[in-house]
Amino acid sequence: MKKTGNYSAKTREIVKKHGGEKSALIAVLQDIQEAFNYLPKQALKTAASAMNLPLSRVYEVATFYTAFSLKPRGEHVVKICMGTACHVRGASSIQDKFERTLGIKPGETSADGKFSLETVNCVGACALGPVVVINTEYHGQVTMAKVDKIVGKINKEGAQS
């Protein structure tokens, strides 16, 4: 789902929804990211001027919080849980396996724009560990063999649609 529409208009609308309050900056950025799947440069500039904030402040907040991405993310965002419970159950081998299978490291997006790989601190579904969340779907007790199946299934669905 790629949206390349007019970043500025949508951003102004979002700022207006939050009443233009400076304290709503984080909420504004969250909404921008929800709309575009990342924080486009133009949107940050528009938000800064509409909220009467220096761009440096907006940039500071946008880079401080890990939820924000300044780069476009892939169609499917793969989040590997790195919580302690998942760690002791072998999350790092699952991460290695995803890196090998997708050919990307955490924070990167595959060349075809299909997958982004991210790590997340804990999703609080420890009974399912190791857990991987793809978009909003939880995959529990993930094994290396399962990784191939999960990725294969997504690729197949993509090919059909």
Next chain:
Amino acid sequence: MKKISNPQALRQLQETLKKDFDPNKKLVTICAGTGCRGYGCIKVKEELETEIKKQGLDVEVRATGCFGFCEKGPLVVIHPEKIFYQQVKEKDVADIVSKTVASGEVLEKLLYRDPDTQQTVLKEEEVPFYKKQLRLVFGQNGMIDPTRIEDYLIIGGYSALAKTLSEFTPEGVISEVKKAGLRGRGGGGFAAGVKWEGSRRAHGEPKYVIANGDEGDPGAYMDRSLMEGNPHSILEGMIIGAYAIGASEGYIYVRNEYPLAVLHLTMAIAAAKEAGLLGKNILGTDFSFDIHINKGGGAFVCGESSALFASIEGRAGEPRAKYIHAVEKGLWDKPTVLNNVETWANVPLIITRGADWYASIGTEGSKGTKIFSLVGKINNTGLIEVPMGMTLREIIYDMGGGIPNGRKFKAVQTGGPSGGCIPESLLDLPVDFDKLYEVGSMMGSGGMIVMDDKSCMVDVAKYFLAFLQEESCGKCVPCREGVRRMREILEDICAGKGKEGDVELLEHLSTGVADGSLCALGGSAPNPVLSTIKYFRQEYDAHIREHRCPAGVCKALITYSIDPEKCTGCTLCSRVCPVQAITGEKKQAHTINNDLCTRCGACIESCKFDAILVK
């Protein structure tokens, strides 16, 4: 819902709702916490509804909050008999409806089976996981639909607020909370009543109350389960707290990764406002109070009070020096009380049942119950609520069911990245705020991560330091640089490049990091390292002196080989090996070329004969 005009009207409404609620009516509850959703409980719920309709029955299917026994989800309970079904799949639904719901017949295969005795257990409260629990705060989760305020009112919800407004002065509430001995559930364990009193006395308007739902400790998810499963209990606690300190505005700061919690809290706030339990002139009195929700941006440091304030103010979450306490100058420099969501959820209990009752539970210095998340290498993963003072052994073995696959217990990590690892010799430690602190760990928000003999303690210390380095906001140099340096040393040790004196250097750096950091993140960052050195020094020495990882975790220090006795030559491992390091003829024992092997573990996972050896 119509606005409730006074405390008396609330009581009447509860009575009316209770009359319509027949406790003997058939009801099917299904756990819809995030864990069970991961197992696919929503499909089971839909299937239950379809099947019940198909069979022409008049039975409600209620999706509730988390029941706690996440290991065995999806969980379903049939009321009023309270028949407890676990690991329910869609294909089981037809039988559940036609047999159990329609005619009370119990399906043995869905009951919990004791792994030792093989006996099945009929009711939830008889399952060993639940037996020793005291679920005062968390227990209602399994009964109510968190999206309906009526469900909360039926179980007596908002009675504590009505009692507060009709019987207590603000000072009276504070003295009750102080007398109860309620301590903050978020980590520090500071006395809640003392905080409230400080803020009540402080000058400045408006005053704020905040619920900290930025549950950042990896392996802890009790706050999320409360926010998702019983959001009104948190609101009620906050409203009572606001009345006590004279606050007019409140915030709930929820972690970014918890969308369901945000949804349920938003619905709860809207419903409470509509009912006149929140907003202007609460229950017809001149007390007004409103609550907003703030979503975090995914920064662990925002669990720290002053960083959390900065985040609500729309800035980067950097802590500040606390020469002046938050109770005097907190959010927007106004008097602020910040408590964890679990702390707030305890408040209605204290008001309803009294400080003396509350103080009778727990240990001398830690009153009431605590919810723990029991996770890691444990048979029964889940959330448990127990009185303070229960021993680690009871928690891990009686409720947790011990370690899977008959392996040996090695340590339990408590307190998140600020806590420490507790060894087997301390299993009889009664768990409370002070006892955990004494052994070099802490309560934290209540995460308990159990580790077995396949967990490497140096690797665990490295894991936490890597976490903390990522999450350090970078303001204080000792934390930013010190934690990084400690991580590098630990990485060297795990890579077989450790030197004599590294452990001492880690200890030395720990002092600097702890003393030189403004907030608790840096202040307690060395704990995972110090506690593992204290209790597992021999593992550090094995890495450094013998270039050996006793647990078989650190990749640079281990080699894989194949046991020719066990290998059947099925070729599975050679097919999954990503680097073609395994060779051998069909039906002949295979061998691993260690020059090629990356120790990824794919062969171990695939081998059905346990033939891959790690040394």
